[in-house]
Amino acid sequence: MRTRITTTAALVTAFGLGLAGCSSSGQEGDGSGKVTLTLATFNEFGYEDLIKEYMAAHPNVTIEHKKAATSNEARDNMNTRLAAGSGLSDIEAIEVDWLPELRQYPDRFVDLKSDSVKDRWLPWKVKQATTDDGKLIGYGTDIGPEAICYRADLFKAAGLPSDRDQVATFLGSTWEDYFAAGKKFQAKSKVPWMESAGSIFNAMVNQVPNAYEDNDGKVIATENPQVRQMYDTVLQASKDGLSAGLAQWSTDWTSSFQRNGFATMVCPAWMLGVIEGNGANVKGWDVANTFPGGGGNWGGSFLTVPAQSKHPNEAKALADWLTAPEQQVKAFQAKGTFPSQEAALKSPELLAATRPYFNDAPTGKILAERAKAVTVVPFKGPKYSGINDAMQQALGRVDVTKTDSAAASWDKFVTAVKALG
Amino acid sequence: MPTVTTVGAAPAAAPTPTLRQRLSRWDVRISPYLYISPFFILFALVGLFPLLYTFWVSLHQWNLIGGQGKFVGIGNYSYVLEQPQFWVGLRNTFSIFLLSGVAQTLGALALAAVLDQNIRAKTFWRMGVLLPYVVAPVAVGVIFSKMFADQSGLFNALLDKVGIGAIGWHADVLPSHIAIATMVNFRWTGYVTLIFLAAMQAIPREVYEAALMDGAGRVRQFFSVTIPMLRPTIIFVVITATIGGLQIFDEPRVFDQSGLGGSDRQWMTVTMYIYELGWGPQKNFGRAAAVSWVLFLIIILVGLINFMITRRIAASDAPKSPPPEAVATGTGANPDAAAAHRSTNGAATGDAPGPRHPEVTL
Numbered sequence: 001m002r003t004r005i006t007t008t009a010a011l012v013t014a015f016g017l018g019l020a021g022c023s024s025s026g027q028e029g030d031g032s033g034k035v036t037l038t039l040a041t042f043n044e045f046g047y048e049d050l051i052k053e054y055m056a057a058h059p060n061v062t063i064e065h066k067k068a069a070t071s072n073e074a075r076d077n078m079n080t081r082l083a084a085g086s087g088l089s090d091i092e093a094i095e096v097d098w099l100p101e102l103r104q105y106p107d108r109f110v111d112l113k114s115d116s117v118k119d120r121w122l123p124w125k126v127k128q129a130t131t132d133d134g135k136l137i138g139y140g141t142d143i144g145p146e147a148i149c150y151r152a153d154l155f156k157a158a159g160l161p162s163d164r165d166q167v168a169t170f171l172g173s174t175w176e177d178y179f180a181a182g183k184k185f186q187a188k189s190k191v192p193w194m195e196s197a198g199s200i201f202n203a204m205v206n207q208v209p210n211a212y213e214d215n216d217g218k219v220i221a222t223e224n225p226q227v228r229q230m231y232d233t234v235l236q237a238s239k240d241g242l243s244a245g246l247a248q249w250s251t252d253w254t255s256s257f258q259r260n261g262f263a264t265m266v267c268p269a270w271m272l273g274v275i276e277g278n279g280a281n282v283k284g285w286d287v288a289n290t291f292p293g294g295g296g297n298w299g300g301s302f303l304t305v306p307a308q309s310k311h312p313n314e315a316k317a318l319a320d321w322l323t324a325p326e327q328q329v330k331a332f333q334a335k336g337t338f339p340s341q342e343a344a345l346k347s348p349e350l351l352a353a354t355r356p357y358f359n360d361a362p363t364g365k366i367l368a369e370r371a372k373a374v375t376v377v378p379f380k381g382p383k384y385s386g387i388n389d390a391m392q393q394a395l396g397r398v399d400v401t402k403t404d405s406a407a408a409s410w411d412k413f414v415t416a417v418k419a420l421g
Numbered sequence: 422m423p424t425v426t427t428v429g430a431a432p433a434a435a436p437t438p439t440l441r442q443r444l445s446r447w448d449v450r451i452s453p454y455l456y457i458s459p460f461f462i463l464f465a466l467v468g469l470f471p472l473l474y475t476f477w478v479s480l481h482q483w484n485l486i487g488g489q490g491k492f493v494g495i496g497n498y499s500y501v502l503e504q505p506q507f508w509v510g511l512r513n514t515f516s517i518f519l520l521s522g523v524a525q526t527l528g529a530l531a532l533a534a535v536l537d538q539n540i541r542a543k544t545f546w547r548m549g550v551l552l553p554y555v556v557a558p559v560a561v562g563v564i565f566s567k568m569f570a571d572q573s574g575l576f577n578a579l580l581d582k583v584g585i586g587a588i589g590w591h592a593d594v595l596p597s598h599i600a601i602a603t604m605v606n607f608r609w610t611g612y613v614t615l616i617f618l619a620a621m622q623a624i625p626r627e628v629y630e631a632a633l634m635d636g637a638g639r640v641r642q643f644f645s646v647t648i649p650m651l652r653p654t655i656i657f658v659v660i661t662a663t664i665g666g667l668q669i670f671d672e673p674r675v676f677d678q679s680g681l682g683g684s685d686r687q688w689m690t691v692t693m694y695i696y697e698l699g700w701g702p703q704k705n706f707g708r709a710a711a712v713s714w715v716l717f718l719i720i721i722l723v724g725l726i727n728f729m730i731t732r733r734i735a736a737s738d739a740p741k742s743p744p745p746e747a748v749a750t751g752t753g754a755n756p757d758a759a760a761a762h763r764s765t766n767g768a769a770t771g772d773a774p775g776p777r778h779p780e781v782t783l
Binding site: 080082102253256387403412 | 426464486487501505566567570571572573591592593677678679684700701703
């Protein structure tokens with residue numbers, strides 16, 4: 001704090017000026033058909049080798065790849081430069097969570113609709129990036145189809161079936177089944193059934209078309225009986241002792257993988273890597289090919305071409321190529337990003353993929369089936385993430401910190417939602 | 422100047438200065454201002470302009486991406502002042518500021534007094550207190566968040582062992598503030614200690630000798646000589662601690678995974694509220710700017726109050742008016758200067774190179 005805030009401000013200004021200077025000179029073509037395209041991604045998209053491949057096939061194109069360490073960093077950068085009207089890369093990668101706000105400014109993105117990408121993706125993936133006036137502002141890269149991960153060793157110790165097909169049957173097909181299975185498990189085990197009420201709620205709310213807002217963007221979160229019912233259901237499960245009361249991503253949550261923190265969790269494709277990293281020494285994790293309440297998706301990314309790009313056509317062509325099924329399968333092989341393309345989900349390379357850590361589970365096949373099970377695309381208007389934050393906090397007050405009753409916490413949720421207006 | 426070579430009729434009145442003379446006069450008059458102008462130009466660019474522009478933004482609807490909307494006057498201010506979250510944020514900010522600021526200043530004074538004594542391996546200890554300051558704030562955040570974890574943390578494990586029982590560091594208001602203040606103090610106490618130490622070393626040793634002759638013990642010396650002589654430095658430290666403490670952001674933000682200040686906003690500070698309004702789901706720069714301005718005014722107000730209090734406290738013990746040299750020596754509040762003058766003890770004078778602190782004029 002103190003001096004650093006001013007220093008940072010000065011540095012940011014200095015760099016900002018410097019970068020603005022650079023980007024304008026770096027993007028000029030020299031008239032001979034040679035172009036330099038900038039591509040901004042974050043975390044791991046698995047594009048390193050693909051970029052080399054593209055440049056080899058297109059000698060007139062040079063690609064500069066900028067990689068942000070975290071998606072939050074990329075998001076701040078995106079918002080600031082989108083507002084400034086300059087400084088963005090020719091292709092900007094975005095996460096699905098940013099779309100509610102970006103969809104409000106369709107004019108700032110190139111419409112990527114094209115015959116070459118017709119029917120390329122799963123229908124719900126396309127719908128996420130389609131604006132109200134029918135523009136397609138992003139090409140889908142990866143997705144996070146959800147399965148249930150479980151500790152086979154703990155299931156076995158509790159005298160329950162531990163084989164992944166049997167577990168899928170045991171878990172059932174609805175959330176009621178899932179909680180009922182939890183009660184059976186906990187009758188014979190001291191380990192909590194699930195991480196927290198909040199993470200289950202998160203999965204449930206993503207299966208509802210209009211939980212918080214109707215299609216016009218009007219906020220209905222506090223009156224919608226469905227929301228209240230889900231709220232009460234997960235908190236009842238918490239009251240029944242099924243929840244470990246561990247807020248996702250907290251220090252306690254991360255370290256709980258090292259002991260027997262909980263027996264099952266909602267498991268989008270990218271979570272497999274997280275579990276493997278957090279629970280490196282733990283044996284027994286497995287993946288069941290089922291998801292309560294129908295399919296579910298959590299996360300996933302897109303490539304966009306901002307309208308401020310000086311080479312929109314070349315950028316579009318590159319984004320088209322990168323998100324084609326063949327390339328996304330290669331990215332999956334390089335970094336495990338699970339593809340969103342119909343053809344990629346049928347590719348033998350993907351279907352043959354297994355993960356040794358999860359008892360050699362055929363994760364490629366399981367997740368491809370989970371992706372096809374997704375039917376609902378929840379409406380997410382501009383207030384969605386604010387309401388969802390407030391909901392997660394409301395659940396946390398009852399389930400994690402235990403500082404409020406369910407009713408008192410709901411009242412605070414209502415106040416918080418009103419404050420967003 | 423015996424021969425005048427002017428051929429024409431021009432009378433060339435004697436007092437009219439040549440261009441050279443005029444330039445030289447301007448040089449004398451204007452140059453000093455030019456030399457100090459870079460600071461003011463930079464300040465106007467990165468300090469004053471943002472300040473005024475923030476005020477302009479606070480009077481409008483303003484979206485992070487969409488930009489300027491319609492003029493709303495004091496609408497943003499009245500919205501913000503009606504929000505319970507704003508007041509919770511203010512409560513947390515002051516609580517954390519008091520817990521960290523007071524502990525830090527008192528702790529640093531005590532540490533500096535010890536380091537000022539004739540101890541072995543002086544340099545080792547003096548550099549040692551600065552070590553935490555070198556650690557990156559995020560690293561401090563990561564380490565402390567592991568230690569303060571509710572279920573798996575070191576502190577709760579220890580508390581459990583001694584029979585006190587686990588404390589909800591992330592659940593209850595006061596414990597969360599104590600935990601955050603601990604992070605802040607860990608980082609800043611050493612830094613403030615060195616500022617105090619530098620000022621203490623600039624106090625003439627004769628004053629202590631005189632006090633000793635009058636029969637003052639160590640404690641009496643500390644309160645009747647050291648503290649009054651440190652007055653300008655204490656004021657400086659308290660003012661900067663106020664400005665920094667009321668803007669506290671990093672430590673509470675990394676205190677949990679969501680960075681929103683707890684599920685019931687137990688430790689959400691005003692600056693975090695600004696960030697949430699402007700860059701969070703609302704993306705509302707107008708409201709964020711309004712809070713920024715309210716905070717700015719609060720900081721000025723508290724700064725003034727602190728200034729008056731510290732002046733009174735430090736003055737009540739002081740001799741009627743400290744000799745001017747003593748005040749001047751107090752301004753050597755510069756760690757580098759301290760290091761350079763360490764061996765010369767009382768001979769250290771206040772004319773050490775380095776940044777001047779505002780207390781010179783106080």
